[in-house]
Amino acid sequence: MAALTMENPLREGIRLERTPDPCVMVIFGASGDLTRRKLMPALYNLSRERLLPAGFSVVGFSRTEMNDEQFRAAMKEAVEQFGEQGPVDREAWESFAEGLFYLSAHPGHPEDYASLSSLLEEVDRQRGTNGNRVYYLAVPPSSFAGIVQQLDAAGLAQGEKGWRRLIIEKPFGHDLQSARELNQAISKVFHEEQIYRIDHYLGKETVQNLLVFRFANGIFEPIWNRRYVNHVQITAAETVGVENRASYYEESGALRDMVQNHLSQVLALTAMEPPASMGADEVRAEKLKVLRAIPPLVGDRVNSCVVRGQYGPGWVDGKQVAGYRSEPGINPNSTTETFVALKLFVENWRWAGVPFYLRTGKRLPKHLTEIVIQFRQAPLLLFNHTPTDQVSPNLLVIRIQPDEGISLKFNAKQPGPAVHVRPVTMDFRYSTSFGMASASAYERLLLDCMLGDPSLFAHRDAVETAWSILTPILEAWASQPAPSFPNYAAGSWGPAEADSLLQGGCCWRQP
Amino acid sequence: MSHTEVPADAGKVEKELRHLWRSEAEKSGTGPVLCSRTLNLVVYCLAAADLQAAAELLDPIVMQHPCRAILVSPAAANAEQEIHTEVSASCLTSHTGNRYIGRELISIVAKPAAQARVASIVRALVLPDLPVFLWWRDANSLGNDLFQQLRELASRIIVDSAGLEDLQADWPRVHSLFQSPDTAVSDLAWSRLTSWRQLIAQLFDGPARTPYVHRLRRVVVEFGNEGSSVQADALLLAAWLARQLGFRNPQPVPPQGAREQNVSAVWELSRTGSRLRLELRQGKRPGHGVCAVFLSCDEKDAATFVVSRTQDGKGLATRSELPGQPPLRRLVRTGEDSPSRLVSRELEILGRDALYEEVLRMASDLTPALSAA
Ligand SMILES: NC(=O)c1ccc[n+]([C@@H]2O[C@H](COP(=O)([O-])OP(=O)(O)OC[C@H]3O[C@@H](n4cnc5c(N)ncnc54)[C@H](OP(=O)(O)O)[C@@H]3O)[C@@H](O)[C@H]2O)c1
Numbered sequence: 001m002a003a004l005t006m007e008n009p010l011r012e013g014i015r016l017e018r019t020p021d022p023c024v025m026v027i028f029g030a031s032g033d034l035t036r037r038k039l040m041p042a043l044y045n046l047s048r049e050r051l052l053p054a055g056f057s058v059v060g061f062s063r064t065e066m067n068d069e070q071f072r073a074a075m076k077e078a079v080e081q082f083g084e085q086g087p088v089d090r091e092a093w094e095s096f097a098e099g100l101f102y103l104s105a106h107p108g109h110p111e112d113y114a115s116l117s118s119l120l121e122e123v124d125r126q127r128g129t130n131g132n133r134v135y136y137l138a139v140p141p142s143s144f145a146g147i148v149q150q151l152d153a154a155g156l157a158q159g160e161k162g163w164r165r166l167i168i169e170k171p172f173g174h175d176l177q178s179a180r181e182l183n184q185a186i187s188k189v190f191h192e193e194q195i196y197r198i199d200h201y202l203g204k205e206t207v208q209n210l211l212v213f214r215f216a217n218g219i220f221e222p223i224w225n226r227r228y229v230n231h232v233q234i235t236a237a238e239t240v241g242v243e244n245r246a247s248y249y250e251e252s253g254a255l256r257d258m259v260q261n262h263l264s265q266v267l268a269l270t271a272m273e274p275p276a277s278m279g280a281d282e283v284r285a286e287k288l289k290v291l292r293a294i295p296p297l298v299g300d301r302v303n304s305c306v307v308r309g310q311y312g313p314g315w316v317d318g319k320q321v322a323g324y325r326s327e328p329g330i331n332p333n334s335t336t337e338t339f340v341a342l343k344l345f346v347e348n349w350r351w352a353g354v355p356f357y358l359r360t361g362k363r364l365p366k367h368l369t370e371i372v373i374q375f376r377q378a379p380l381l382l383f384n385h386t387p388t389d390q391v392s393p394n395l396l397v398i399r400i401q402p403d404e405g406i407s408l409k410f411n412a413k414q415p416g417p418a419v420h421v422r423p424v425t426m427d428f429r430y431s432t433s434f435g436m437a438s439a440s441a442y443e444r445l446l447l448d449c450m451l452g453d454p455s456l457f458a459h460r461d462a463v464e465t466a467w468s469i470l471t472p473i474l475e476a477w478a479s480q481p482a483p484s485f486p487n488y489a490a491g492s493w494g495p496a497e498a499d500s501l502l503q504g505g506c507c508w509r510q511p
Numbered sequence: 512m513s514h515t516e517v518p519a520d521a522g523k524v525e526k527e528l529r530h531l532w533r534s535e536a537e538k539s540g541t542g543p544v545l546c547s548r549t550l551n552l553v554v555y556c557l558a559a560a561d562l563q564a565a566a567e568l569l570d571p572i573v574m575q576h577p578c579r580a581i582l583v584s585p586a587a588a589n590a591e592q593e594i595h596t597e598v599s600a601s602c603l604t605s606h607t608g609n610r611y612i613g614r615e616l617i618s619i620v621a622k623p624a625a626q627a628r629v630a631s632i633v634r635a636l637v638l639p640d641l642p643v644f645l646w647w648r649d650a651n652s653l654g655n656d657l658f659q660q661l662r663e664l665a666s667r668i669i670v671d672s673a674g675l676e677d678l679q680a681d682w683p684r685v686h687s688l689f690q691s692p693d694t695a696v697s698d699l700a701w702s703r704l705t706s707w708r709q710l711i712a713q714l715f716d717g718p719a720r721t722p723y724v725h726r727l728r729r730v731v732v733e734f735g736n737e738g739s740s741v742q743a744d745a746l747l748l749a750a751w752l753a754r755q756l757g758f759r760n761p762q763p764v765p766p767q768g769a770r771e772q773n774v775s776a777v778w779e780l781s782r783t784g785s786r787l788r789l790e791l792r793q794g795k796r797p798g799h800g801v802c803a804v805f806l807s808c809d810e811k812d813a814a815t816f817v818v819s820r821t822q823d824g825k826g827l828a829t830r831s832e833l834p835g836q837p838p839l840r841r842l843v844r845t846g847e848d849s850p851s852r853l854v855s856r857e858l859e860i861l862g863r864d865a866l867y868e869e870v871l872r873m874a875s876d877l878t879p880a881l882s883a884a
Binding site: 016017054095126 | 603607608613
């Protein structure tokens, strides 16, 4: 990688946010949904915020026939439809759009990569992008490996001048074996430090804030361990069904779609040790240690520690909705799980014996992601005078979305002559303390990649370790008779068995 | 939002605020409302007539930074009361729909005889454990007694040096105020330059372009045609460029022969082995503040860079020309630099801005030549 040979002295000072080197982002699958919905609105917003370098350019690469003008028009429409700013400012858009180019090309054809190569050289010449490239694979995962090989064959993966980076989208494989194969195929061409695996959860402001909350405050870390914590719950609930991603979801299911990536990352951030610094390597190493300390569930433990579910018809948010098996594009006898709850342990000195309960599902009553730390009870219950006085345990709830915030539940005396104990909550909401809405996860992640900061991207080791925890579950399920799905009604909190996962009289928090 | 008059007494003000809260909670009907405050903002206004304008500027600020705001101003000569205090509190709704108390406004208007009480009331009213920002809206009274008393409370002072009437005369005085080791300063004139600095810096990012920044030999900063003297924004930007490029020891260059049109001031600065010609000049564009910056390298390079405000004033356009390459243009929207927006940004910063202080020093070295303007 070419280091900056000379510093730019105008960059000094606290108020100037970093901007990446001039570069070109090549988007494979630029005609697709992700590009329109997420990538273009994020890039345009970054440019509006002056966070992109002057010569920043995009080259769209997909089979659909379009010329530059048509691509620009389509992208403008996408930004207006999916961006949050409404109609774009004409002049600012035109200035941004001058850097958008499109190549109608087939990802399997070597000659199209030769055209890509000459187009990129032309862009370098015109816009000063200097050989810096981000390749974004916004195509179905089946074509990841092929494109990477073609980039290699065309000499586009490495180069004398500038840097080359690769962004890939989840799913990173569908089990341990396929994840390894994919990683191997890519690592033949790109070094690990060139590879950016996007997990958009990690781009969310509150997920990042978890580290600030834990490590910028002195009061939480001392009690963040098995001596004080009874258990941890992580819930990621969606109200939507499969929407328009039926064929993807049928193959994937909740465990692959949510637990392998998002929930295991949130778990790692919750449980990790303080890193030596906030550097990408240090943080990722600590997260990896957490995942490595989770013993995979094998044999009987799959049945005692994992509950899967699939929704039947029901009511969500006042609307009657169909069961999973009646959704368009879904096999009427599908055994794909749309809900999963797990009990995991992190077997290290800090957490040995503390259960971590994870649950995620579609068509649940509310859309939210939260982490709940339930603390142990006070050692002596002095105030249990009457049966109506139940001293409830302290809960620290970290809400990741929506309406990010932190609340602490503790007990207080109800005013009056008798001692009646009531739980109360102390609430902190980001939205009321910081008025600004935070940048979208994609904005943050795209910028980080261009700046060469991999902190918020998944490392190969973490991906494979997460798969090694989950693959035995997938294998056990495959070898068992088909479950009696559906087993929960849309609009409920999942199958009843999920409640019996929790030990010691604890229960899931009703968010 | 209704204003309630209360006696000028911190205890009574607090009591009235608690009462206002309770009635907000009753009005909302959903039980207690959340309360969020992240800072104290003390605002000094030039005159009682300015209070209303200042309160309006606060509206967008409190949406971003829920706070207790204390507005202070001298009373009009014919005011009936020695000191007059009003409070109001209001509920806001966050972008996620939470209702919360996020704005408490206390205004204190005092005649000179009661000035002495003002600082003590303010001291009793600032919320503990939260930073105190002092926004001094009248650059020309910086340093007066009330300022000296209030600055002791403040972790950060916000001023706008563009409001100084006589830059050459006042700059050294203001500069010395800002040098105190325990006060951080936000100068809105400097804040307005953030987007300029960002875009100028971006012209030289990347290994192909960074070398040119070291070869710049001529810098021209052009400012709007309002007023008859150099403006603080332009002076700061020129000082920043000169300093960052490593040039020191500015020597005024007297106007040549027949005075060049509109040129306000020219300096020559030096660095080992090279010189920089730095010009501040008034352009034809209407308004205040920086309009354009022209940067060029020595003749054999023939590289030029221009950043200029767009006609509508809401964006910046850049253009760079390097030898043997097509010119690269760009236009970005910066929005209007409204005082609310600028102050809001400053409330996010707690520490001192070391670079600003360095730039101030360079600007002070440039001021003596301004008399030539
Ligand atoms: N959409 C989302 O919200 C979302 C969320 C998370 C992750 N992802 C991931 O992001 C990637 C892109 O998602 P997407 O929704 O944009 O996908 P998409 O719309 O289905 O596909 C993107 C583009 O890829 C091209 N393509 C389709 N099949 C291909 C094939 N077999 N070989 C080569 N190119 C093919 C198509 O362009 P041409 O026909 O013009 O070549 C299509 O427009 C996927 O890996 C997906 O899993 C998407």
